[in-house]
Amino acid sequence: MKTIILKTILAISTFCISVPAFADGSMWIEELKAKSCCKTTETKEPKHKEFIIKNGDLENSETVYDLKNAKLYIRDMDNQITEQNVSGGKISFIPAYKGNYYLFFEQKSVQNEILHVTLSSLRVYNKEGNITKSLLKEVRGKTIDSKYAREPLTQLPFEIIMEKPIRKHHINCCLYSGDIAPFKIYYQGKLQKNIPLKVTMETGWVNVIKPYDDGVISFEIPRNTYAKTEKEKKYSEKMIVEAVYRVNESGVYNGQAYHTIEYTMTMPLSFGQSPLEYESKFLGFATAIGVMLVFSLGLYYNRRKKRKTPKEIWFDEK
Amino acid sequence: MKNKIKNFINNGDLRKVRFWIQLISFILFVYGGYWAINLGSSFPVFACPYNGHAGATCYLISLQHQLSMPAKVLFSPAFISILIGLVTFIAWFMILNKAWCGYMCPFGTLQDWITSLRRKMGVRFSTYTQRQFEELSKIKYLFLIIALLFPILIGTGALSNNWSAPFCQMCPARVISPMFSGDFSQWRIDFSSKTNMILTALGVSFASLFFVGSFVKKRFFCFFCPMSALHYIFANTSIVKFRKDGNRCTRCGDCYAVCDMQIKDIADDVTSNNILRDDCILCLKCVAACPEDDALHFDILNIKAFSSTRQGFEKRMNLEQ
Numbered sequence: 001m002k003t004i005i006l007k008t009i010l011a012i013s014t015f016c017i018s019v020p021a022f023a024d025g026s027m028w029i030e031e032l033k034a035k036s037c038c039k040t041t042e043t044k045e046p047k048h049k050e051f052i053i054k055n056g057d058l059e060n061s062e063t064v065y066d067l068k069n070a071k072l073y074i075r076d077m078d079n080q081i082t083e084q085n086v087s088g089g090k091i092s093f094i095p096a097y098k099g100n101y102y103l104f105f106e107q108k109s110v111q112n113e114i115l116h117v118t119l120s121s122l123r124v125y126n127k128e129g130n131i132t133k134s135l136l137k138e139v140r141g142k143t144i145d146s147k148y149a150r151e152p153l154t155q156l157p158f159e160i161i162m163e164k165p166i167r168k169h170h171i172n173c174c175l176y177s178g179d180i181a182p183f184k185i186y187y188q189g190k191l192q193k194n195i196p197l198k199v200t201m202e203t204g205w206v207n208v209i210k211p212y213d214d215g216v217i218s219f220e221i222p223r224n225t226y227a228k229t230e231k232e233k234k235y236s237e238k239m240i241v242e243a244v245y246r247v248n249e250s251g252v253y254n255g256q257a258y259h260t261i262e263y264t265m266t267m268p269l270s271f272g273q274s275p276l277e278y279e280s281k282f283l284g285f286a287t288a289i290g291v292m293l294v295f296s297l298g299l300y301y302n303r304r305k306k307r308k309t310p311k312e313i314w315f316d317e318k
Numbered sequence: 319m320k321n322k323i324k325n326f327i328n329n330g331d332l333r334k335v336r337f338w339i340q341l342i343s344f345i346l347f348v349y350g351g352y353w354a355i356n357l358g359s360s361f362p363v364f365a366c367p368y369n370g371h372a373g374a375t376c377y378l379i380s381l382q383h384q385l386s387m388p389a390k391v392l393f394s395p396a397f398i399s400i401l402i403g404l405v406t407f408i409a410w411f412m413i414l415n416k417a418w419c420g421y422m423c424p425f426g427t428l429q430d431w432i433t434s435l436r437r438k439m440g441v442r443f444s445t446y447t448q449r450q451f452e453e454l455s456k457i458k459y460l461f462l463i464i465a466l467l468f469p470i471l472i473g474t475g476a477l478s479n480n481w482s483a484p485f486c487q488m489c490p491a492r493v494i495s496p497m498f499s500g501d502f503s504q505w506r507i508d509f510s511s512k513t514n515m516i517l518t519a520l521g522v523s524f525a526s527l528f529f530v531g532s533f534v535k536k537r538f539f540c541f542f543c544p545m546s547a548l549h550y551i552f553a554n555t556s557i558v559k560f561r562k563d564g565n566r567c568t569r570c571g572d573c574y575a576v577c578d579m580q581i582k583d584i585a586d587d588v589t590s591n592n593i594l595r596d597d598c599i600l601c602l603k604c605v606a607a608c609p610e611d612d613a614l615h616f617d618i619l620n621i622k623a624f625s626s627t628r629q630g631f632e633k634r635m636n637l638e639q
Contacts, residue, residue, distance in 0.1 A: 170503035
């Protein structure tokens with residue numbers, strides 16, 4: 001009996017310690033894509049990219065229209081950072097060049113004497129750049145730039161950074177189910193080794209993952225067993241990774257005193273179904289061997305009929 | 319001094335020179351990525367980007383991706399990006415003309431190595447009849463049309479995205495090139511759609527045909543290579559020319575006999591000055607095998623860089639004996 005009670009106490013205490021103070025809803029940045037019906041006609045001017053801030057969970061989320069005290073940092077492929085104040089409900093910027101842009105959203109508010117610092121980052125690939133502005137960057141943008149393991153942004157106190165995923169398939173560009181996605185969490189530019197990461201999938205799968213000793217937090221992107229793949233085998237799904245960190249620090253923000261700062265960083269990501277789900281290496285090799293056999297036998301019989309050796313010359317053949 | 323250099327080149331052992339150039343370029347294009355070499359994505363050779371460690375990227379894949387942009391974007395200022403790629407391709411191509419195939423292409427080199435293996439095994443080689451040659455030579459233009467037209471049709475909405483980079487999906491280089499860095503993942507059939515299934519099955523089949531075909535026929539795949547067809551379109555822009563002096567030609571046929579690509583014109587045509595044909599890979603074996611002084615010559619900026627000479631021919635004969 002005593003053992004059971006002890007075990008129960010131990011389990012409850014472990015649970016209380018390990019589960020971090022994750023908020024009920026997450027806040028993340030999302031690209032606003034124009035519907036195909038409503039696309040404007042092409043102009044020579046570079047296009048605006050528009051973003052919104054979502055609050056809630058992936059199934060039930062709502063757009064945040066009041067973005068006061070918010071800032072946006074945009075890091076381009078040259079690591080140049082531009083700061084932009086945000087107001088209203090939409091965020092927009094004009095990417096000049098073709099390539100990857102990193103957006104960092106930051107909003108601060110004080111509630112119950114806690115300073116909430118809400119952060120979110122998003123990578124955006126700009127397909128159409130301003131060609132007249134820089135020809136060289138148009139060419140370079142295609143080949144250079146790694147989207148993984150980038151340096152933490154000095155302007156952000158707390159950040160989740162994605163490392164290069166480990167893949168079991170051949171496609172290098174994107175994330176797929178079955179890939180092992182590694183992350184690192186930085187506070188004030190320093191790697192943190194004890195902050196867990198909450199992962200939420202569109203399908204409802206939620207997990208809190210603790211870091212390894214080296215600070216890397218990794219998990220295998222789960223396969224969606226319920227996806228309807230009869231018509232379209234290459235579906236895309238969203239997920240959000242989130243980390244929360246509390247620091248006991250006092251201060252005043254916008255005239256409101258606080259005794260604790262709570263940093264919440266979210267990173268929305270999308271992934272597809274693993275190519276291994278709809279590809280067959282076995283049949284590939286079987287086809288290859290079959291073709292080789294048929295072709296070789298055909299050649300063999302054809303060459304048996306033609307006994308005459310073609311004219312050969314000293315230069316290349318004996 | 320000038321004559322000494324000229325004699326040294328004209329009487330040199332072409333096979334050794336070619337072997338080393340091919341080996342170095344093979345390492346560069348297949349393993350260049352290991353040394354962070356990235357020569358860009360507009361290269362006029364089959365340096366396949368499916369091999370994650372390639373030192374450069376074949377132009378056909380970037381061209382197909384660029385052409386598959388939505389029609390509105392394609393016919394907007396964004397078209398300049400396609401022009402940049404094309405100009406870069408032509409700039410690279412101008413330097414060597416079709417010698418990219420004969421000396422630099424890793425896929426061509428692989429075929430030459432398979433030929434060497436066959437020779438060592440004592441298996442006799444095959445040739446096409448003239449009629450077969452003429453028919454098969456047209457296939458590369460068909461592949462080029464597929465590579466250019468289908469992506470445009472994707473952009474217009476007439477074809478689905480499954481047809482994206484259609485030639486690459488069929489290309490044997492996609493399947494074979496990654497193998498050199500230990501990646502056998504391209505020997506697969508993609509069942510995500512009927513189109514992908516057919517294209518990837520064709521890719522695997524062509525890769526198998528490549529091995530069997532290259533074993534018995536020299537430069538087997540080069541007859542079907544759309545890059546070779548694309549090269550020929552821009553052949554006149556190159557600083558490198560391949561010329562023949564018909565007055566010096568005796569039509570002995572040695573050049574034809576050594577030609578891996580079975581180009582009959584090299585021996586028969588005594589009227590054309592420019593003897594470069596669409597199937598030519600500019601390996602220059604014909605120049606080395608020609609016994610007539612200056613009958614065939616390889617010119618760079620209209621300066622004879624390598625010419626056929628009686629002396630060179632005899633020297634090479636003795637070397638072989």
